[in-house]
Amino acid sequence: MTQHILAGLRALTAKKLREKGLTHEEIAKLLNVDRTVITHYLAGRIPAKEAVKCAKVTAEKFYPRDAVLFIKTVCDDNDIVTTITETLISDNIDVDVAISSKCNLCKICIDICPTKAITIENDLINIDKNKCCGCELCQELCQKNAIFLKIIKDNRGELD
Numbered sequence: 620m621t622q623h624i625l626a627g628l629r630a631l632t633a634k635k636l637r638e639k640g641l642t643h644e645e646i647a648k649l650l651n652v653d654r655t656v657i658t659h660y661l662a663g664r665i666p667a668k669e670a671v672k673c674a675k676v677t678a679e680k681f682y683p684r685d686a687v688l689f690i691k692t693v694c695d696d697n698d699i700v701t702t703i704t705e706t707l708i709s710d711n712i713d714v715d716v717a718i719s720s721k722c723n724l725c726k727i728c729i730d731i732c733p734t735k736a737i738t739i740e741n742d743l744i745n746i747d748k749n750k751c752c753g754c755e756l757c758q759e760l761c762q763k764n765a766i767f768l769k770i771i772k773d774n775r776g777e778l779d
């Protein structure tokens with residue numbers, strides 16, 4: 620069952636990446652599948668319509684935190700989670716972020732971030748708003764309560 624749902628997420632992600640101009644080979648590499656699988660995805664031959672529908676509901680309707688946790692449940696490859704999450708959620712979410720001086724650079728937020736949006740620059744935590752999907756896991760897990768994050772725009776719902 621989880622493999623079907625993951626296939627739906629991969630198919631939806633492949634479609635969006637193709638629309639952004641990536642080649643079949645590039646998409647296959649990002650999603651860690653054979654190029655022929657991408658061709659089938661883009662032709663709508665696989666997976667089953669129900670799997671794609673489930674993926675769409677996850678990406679469009681779930682709160683970002685729940686969507687990320689669900690994607691992590693069906694996919695144990697962090698790089699693929701990043702590709703799916705960035706493509707289906709981050710691209711359609713705008714956030715405002717601020718980091719307080721209470722941060723002690725413990726890096727917990729960096730480790731938990733599903734889209735690799737958090738880096739250290741000049742000894743300060745930096746969150747790339749373009750990569751952030753608004754899951755709020757960093758804010759939730761920060762022991763210093765140093766992250767203030769708010770979703771200011773949610774354009775999901777147009778993933779057809």
Ligand code: SF4
Binds near residue numbers: 723744
């Ligand atoms: S989890 Fe909090 S304290 Fe740790 S590096 Fe991130 S912002 Fe700083």
Ligand code: SF4
Binds near residue numbers: 728735746750757768
């Ligand atoms: S909310 Fe935090 S953990 Fe989630 S994607 Fe944005 S920066 Fe990463």
